[in-house]
Each structure stands twice: as C-alpha cells, then as structure tokens.
Amino acid sequence: MAAAQVLKSEWTKIRSVSSTVWTLGLALVVTIALGLLISILSKNDYDSLSREDKITFDPTYISFAGMSLGQLAMIVFGVLVVSNEYSTGMIRTSLAAVPQRATFLFGKIAVATVLAFLVGLATSFLTFFIGQAMLGEYKAQIGDPGVLRAVIGGALYMTLIAMFSMGVAAMLRSPMLSLGILMPFFFLISSILGNVEATKKIGRFLPDQAGSKIMQVKSPFDDDTPYGPWGGLAIMVAWTAAALIGGYVLLKKRDA
Template sequence: MSNSASVTAVLRSEWIKVKSLRGSVGSLAAVFVATVAVTVLVFATVGRAEADNADAEPLFGAFYALNFGQVAAISFGTTAVSSEYVNGALRVSLAAVPRRGLFYGAKTAVLGAAALLVGLLTSFTTFLGGQAFLGEHAIGLGHPGAVRACVGGGFYLALMALLAAGLAAVLRSGVAVLSVLIPFTLIVPFVIGDMAGGVAQFLPDRAGQQILHEDPSGMLGPWAGLGVMAVWAGAALAAGWWAVRRRDA
C-alpha cells in the first residue's frame, strides 16, 4: 500500500470513528443546534431592545450565542480523543496504525475539519438568523467586519475543539478536560480580567473573540487575537502528541 493510500485509509477510519461515537456526533450537532437556538430565543425576545441601546455593539452582539456553542465544541474535541482511552481502545487503534504520528495527525485533522465545517455553518447561520429579527436595526454581511467575523467565528469554534483534543490526549480523561477547560474559558478571564493588567486578553477565548468585534480594543487586532488562540491550540496539540508518543497505550 502506498504512503498516500495509507494516509487516506487512516483518515477514513478516523472519520468512521467520529461518526460512530454518539457522544462525538451529539456534541458536534450541539455546536450548531445550541448556538442557533440561543440566538433565535434571545433575538426574538430582546433583540430589538438591545439593538436600540446606544452602547450596543451590533456585530459582536450578533455572536453572543457562540459562548454556548464553544462548550459543545470543547465537548466534541474532548470526546473524540478521550474515547481512545476507554476499554483499551487505544491499543486496538495503534495495532491497526502503528505509526503514532500518523494516527494522532489523522485524528486531529479529521476532528478539526469537522469542527471547522460545522463552525462555519453555525457562525454564518447565527449571524444571519439573528439579524432576521432586528428589522431596521439589522446589519448584513456588507457591514464592516461582518464576513471576517463569520469566518473567524467558525475558526474560533474549530480551535476550541482542537484545544480540547490536545488536552484530552494529555490528561486521558474526558471528565478531567471538561472540568479544567470549561471553567478556564468561561470563568477565569472574568475573574482575572480586572486584576491582571490586561493578561486576560491573551487567554484563548478572549483572544479568539477579538475576531468577532468590528473595532477590537486592547493590544490584539482581530487576526492577531485569533492567532494567539491558534498558538494555545497548537501548544495543546503538541503536548498531546508528546503524550501519545511517550506513554504506553
């Protein structure tokens, strides 16, 4: 079998794993469903009142529900990797694909691609769906920064999934990853935000969400912020790769 064919076969097998795990499929679907559902609920009830607020930021506000979708993205990345550490599944996977680099690379590539595809669909649907309830206050894709924010929102969700995947390979426990990462992304930035002299803006969620602002404040611009988040995800994936290489199955 040629090297390219073996890579294709491993990618296909990892995609089959993702599709066959209820937890992974459910979490991936929840990225879209939860984000769009919260968007519809919020914008249909208080959307116009908030849009009429002089302090409102219409572009960033359009992606409010991504705060819920990112939890599902974290769950997806966690489940897709931590399932390998249940009932000796990793030993079976490595018996089929002895090259650990190929195994780990294919797994993260597949879950990253799946999260990006669903993330982009979620981001654009969230933006357009929410604006449908705002009447004269609505903004469209022609609004400054709107397309950038929609595309960036998709990458933001995918990077959250990859960050969780890397940590799952290190910790080997879905419960441990969720216990660490969800509070870290949802609570820690707000706790230290006023005490750490701007350090909070370099945390993954704060940095990544710069892409959603029309005119970001602070030291990081929209793409620089997303780049900082990509560094976090890359570091987690690198640590996961080290763990997969060095530890016994």
C-alpha cells in the same frame, strides 16, 4: 498511502459513535438559539442604551452571543473524540493498527477538525443571519466592512476551541479530567480573568478571549487591546498548537 488509510479509518470511527452527532448538533442548536434570544433582547433594549453604546453597537457580535455556551459543546466534542480512545481501551487496538503515533493522532485530529469547521461554518452563518433578522433595523449586512471576516472567524473560533480541547484531552487522557478543567475554565475562569481590572492584561491573552476578537466588528470605546482580530486569532492558534504538540509529545513517549 498510510495517511489516507488513517483518515478513512478515523472518519469511520467518528461517524460511527453517537457522541459526534449530539455534541456537534448541540453546538449548532445552542449557539443559534442563544444568539437568537440575545439578538431579540438587544433590539428591544436599544433605545435605553447610552450614546456611546449606540455608536459601538455591534450587531454581528451580538448575534454570536450564543458562542459562549455553544463552545462548551464543541469542547465536549473535542475532548470525546480523543479521550474516548482511552476511556474505552480502544487506544491499544488503535495503536496496534497504526503504530506511527503522529499519523494516528494527527489523522484523528484532522478528521475531527474538518468536521468541526464544517459545523462551525454552518453555525456561524446561520446564527448571523438569524440574529440579524431578529435585530431588524439595527442589523448588519454580510457585505459590511469586517462582517464576513467576523462570520468566517466565528467558524474558525469554534474549530480552534475544539482543536485546543483535543490537544488537552491527548495530554490528560481522561475525559472527566479534561472536561472538568476545560468547561469551568472557558465558561467561568477565563471571562472572570478577562473582565476583572487586575487580571485583564493577562486574561485577554487566554485562547478564547483572544480568539473571540475575530468575531467583533466594532471595538468598545475604551478598548486598548494590543492586538487586532487576526492577531487575536493568531494567539488562539498558538495556544492550540501548544496543546496539540503537548498532546503529541506525551502520546509519543507514554505507554499506551
């Protein structure tokens, strides 16, 4: 079975390079560490919050604050998994072994996605429980309405960020170019667009802005976002699908 062979091969590829371990490890550590720090700070600041802010205080979302940095490591993971093939010249060897380009690309993405999801799941649960432990009396319980959805959503968010990056890297091929676009975009540009009044209405349809809605349990007071948590995730899925299809179409027609 050709697809099973490709999955096995891609698993060997991904486990045999050190970048996998350090990008995914960094995603986990950074997310948890920053989440822990911000949870402690939020607990100490709670008393100085306004009445409105106290009502919409979202301990779950606060414990996920580390995602803003941790997602960058996920982006690096996604980019490297794909663009390593190009930057090393391995792509020619790989495509000579697996000339069915759809099988090759989606086999690779499937393996990396499963791995990213497992690491995302571990990160999400750990950061939630550690964050809640720091929040003390203000903490949320995993059984509270919407909390489990938000925690699993955190794992999905990380997975989709990695997948989106794989699609972009498949289109751009160069790791430097891909990272040079994705990193500042997700770290700066997207949050600027999403917070400036003039661009807010467009900004919230960007993949990370829309996708992170799934990690919120309580919405801010003046929230007029036209989609819910799953709607936001669907928007992110659409972006990811577009990036992957774009990557596939280019791989299909381009010379290796």
